Amino acid sequence: MNSPIITLLIHQSVKVNSQVMSGSMYIRVTVCIRAQALCLTAAGTVVDGKLEGRKRGESTGVRKRGVDGRVRSFEEIPHTGRNGWVNLVKFFREDRFRHLHKHMERTFNALGPIYREHVGTQSSVNIMLPSDIGELFRAEGLHPRRMTLQPWATHREIRQHSKGVFLKNGEEWRADRLLLNKEVMMTSAVKCFLPLLDEVARDFCRMLRVRVDREGRGEERKRSLTLDPSPDLFRFALEASCHVIYGERIGLFSSSPSMESQKFIWAVEEMLATTPPLLYLPPRLLLRVRAPLWTKHASAWDHIFSHAEARIQRGYQRLSSSKGLGSKAGAPGAQYTGVLGQLMGKGQLSLDLIKANITELMAGGVDTTAVPLQFALFELGRNPEVQEMVRQQVRASWAQAGGDPQKALQGAPLLKGTVKEILRLYPVGTTVQRYPIKDIVLQNYHIPAGTMVQACLYPLGRSAEVFEDPLRFHPGRWGTSKEEGQRGEGTGFRSLAFGFGARQCVGRRIAENEMQLLLMHILLSFHLSVSSSEDIKTTCTLILQPETPPRITFSKL
Numbered sequence: 001m002n003s004p005i006i007t008l009l010i011h012q013s014v015k016v017n018s019q020v021m022s023g024s025m026y027i028r029v030t031v032c033i034r035a036q037a038l039c040l041t042a043a044g045t046v047v048d049g050k051l052e053g054r055k056r057g058e059s060t061g062v063r064k065r066g067v068d069g070r071v072r073s074f075e076e077i078p079h080t081g082r083n084g085w086v087n088l089v090k091f092f093r094e095d096r097f098r099h100l101h102k103h104m105e106r107t108f109n110a111l112g113p114i115y116r117e118h119v120g121t122q123s124s125v126n127i128m129l130p131s132d133i134g135e136l137f138r139a140e141g142l143h144p145r146r147m148t149l150q151p152w153a154t155h156r157e158i159r160q161h162s163k164g165v166f167l168k169n170g171e172e173w174r175a176d177r178l179l180l181n182k183e184v185m186m187t188s189a190v191k192c193f194l195p196l197l198d199e200v201a202r203d204f205c206r207m208l209r210v211r212v213d214r215e216g217r218g219e220e221r222k223r224s225l226t227l228d229p230s231p232d233l234f235r236f237a238l239e240a241s242c243h244v245i246y247g248e249r250i251g252l253f254s255s256s257p258s259m260e261s262q263k264f265i266w267a268v269e270e271m272l273a274t275t276p277p278l279l280y281l282p283p284r285l286l287l288r289v290r291a292p293l294w295t296k297h298a299s300a301w302d303h304i305f306s307h308a309e310a311r312i313q314r315g316y317q318r319l320s321s322s323k324g325l326g327s328k329a330g331a332p333g334a335q336y337t338g339v340l341g342q343l344m345g346k347g348q349l350s351l352d353l354i355k356a357n358i359t360e361l362m363a364g365g366v367d368t369t370a371v372p373l374q375f376a377l378f379e380l381g382r383n384p385e386v387q388e389m390v391r392q393q394v395r396a397s398w399a400q401a402g403g404d405p406q407k408a409l410q411g412a413p414l415l416k417g418t419v420k421e422i423l424r425l426y427p428v429g430t431t432v433q434r435y436p437i438k439d440i441v442l443q444n445y446h447i448p449a450g451t452m453v454q455a456c457l458y459p460l461g462r463s464a465e466v467f468e469d470p471l472r473f474h475p476g477r478w479g480t481s482k483e484e485g486q487r488g489e490g491t492g493f494r495s496l497a498f499g500f501g502a503r504q505c506v507g508r509r510i511a512e513n514e515m516q517l518l519l520m521h522i523l524l525s526f527h528l529s530v531s532s533s534e535d536i537k538t539t540c541t542l543i544l545q546p547e548t549p550p551r552i553t554f555s556k557l
């Protein structure tokens with residue numbers, strides 16, 4: 001990962017939302033960062049993994065302005081080959097879609113902190129240094145930052161699978177998003193939904209304890225069980241999302257969880273897995289490949305929409321019959337009825353918009369938290385000293401909080417650090433993307449307005465230029481005190497897993513609290529260990545996940 005002069009990293013962090021806007025369907029992706037760090041740019045081209053035009057790691061020795069002081073042209077940006085179709089073939093041949101994060105990391109190492117890539121129908125400028133990402137965000141506007149699936153989706157297909165989802169864009173979008181933020185991002189909202197998340201996290205641990213007692217080994221008080229927790233974590237994430245969003249439990253921890261919910265989980269996985277190839281495949285070519293993929297993709301969305309639609313109808317009926325709608329729900333002092341109830345009660349968004357936003361929240365809220373939790377259990381398991389340090393802080397804080405989950409989290413900053421550290425090493429979306437609304441200069445190259453620029457989070461998070469000892473799992477690095485925050489790592493644009501600015505992840509507060517609460521209750525109940533401390537192999541299916549889910553040993557404390 002290190003080259004002598006430059007250490008470069010990149011990654012792809014993608015957040016996908018499918019929506020219908022004026023009859024076309026978009027996949028939305030996003031990116032972020034900002035920072036310091038000077039860097040030198042190596043110019044050249046990577047061909048078959050080798051650098052042409054300049055030796056690997058060799059720098060121009062030119063900072064910012066170049067030898068002649070001129071800003072270089074867009075065309076001069078190092079690139080991975082000009083022919084997008086040749087690159088697409090290479091991507092398929094070398095299975096690069098599944099290892100996009102590693103491909104980006106390698107390419108930064110070879111070409112320097114900025115490069116262009118053209119693959120199939122998509123082209124982007126990729127960056128990885130906080131300073132460049134900061135520059136990018138300063139040029140961010142409210143216009144859409146979307147990669148469109150339009151070329152290969154007929155309008156009939158779109159209409160079939162869209163089921164009346166209408167999200168706006170630009171200023172109108174912003175106004176709606178601010179209303180939504182009140183229900184999911186603001187402190188007052190967090191206060192309301194935190195107890196719901198806490199209830200699900202406690203139930204998860206109760207269920208796990210029963211399982212360890214029943215299936216585990218060892219004497220009664222010290223029983224332990226080794227298992228792949230990923231199916232349970234997916235169920236946890238869906239149960240938690242439903243509780244917060246619809247205000248109701250769906251019983252996924254019961255002995256016979258509903259098939260409908262299991263199908264929802266599969267549908268989200270399918271939707272995520274089929275997205276990357278659809279993004280890159282050409283519109284009319286490769287029909288044979290495209291058609292079945294599109295069918296799978298569209299039917300996965302159908303399922304997601306109909307799952308949300310059914311729940312929304314139920315919520316609507318429940319609220320109407322309890323006279324909550326239009327009178328109490330959402331009013332100060334009224335009983336909290338979940339995000340849906342709040343939005344309906346306040347009546348500021350149209351029903352179509354409520355449906356669209358709720359569907360987005362549901363689609364975006366399961367894998368994104370379940371997967372980082374797998375990595376978190378693994379890293380805590382293979383770093384017993386870190387685990388013990390976090391547990392001690394959690395125990396003290398829990399004892400003082402008197403059962404108040406919010407107080408407990410506030411008193412245990414290492415939990416927050418653990419989540420940040422996991423997302424630094426394993427950013428669930430590996431890039432955040434923006435189309436700057438004005439021309440900008442990055443690494444002394446001219447970037448015209450409207451260019452798709454990706455901030456690559458995986459290489460950023462693993463860069464020795466940006467983080468001290470980057471491969472070490474060290475939740476304390478995000479502390480604010482001098483001792484804890486080495487090199488001020490807790491500040492600046494280094495922690496960007498949730499994106500940045502007006503478009504940042506709207507589920508951020510739900511995700512952060514959900515993950516911290518689950519880790520808190522697990523650490524209070526179990527000691528975690530893993531049989532091998534080897535690195536987990538990762539793969540990219542739009543989100544970054546383990547190739548094989550890690551097995552964790554849960555031992556009762």
Ligand code: HEM
Pocket residue numbers: 013014015017028029030031032177241360361362364365366368369372423427428429432433496497498499500501503504505506507508510511
């Ligand atoms: C660790 C968990 C998560 C991560 C790392 C994550 C990451 C992201 C990122 C990077 C973006 C794009 C931000 C930008 O462009 O600046 C995003 C957007 C979004 N996320 Fe998340 N997310 C997570 C969890 C969730 C959850 C739990 C939900 C729903 C409850 C959710 C719903 C959404 C939605 C709806 C958007 C689109 C927001 C918009 O453009 O208005 N995410 N997320």
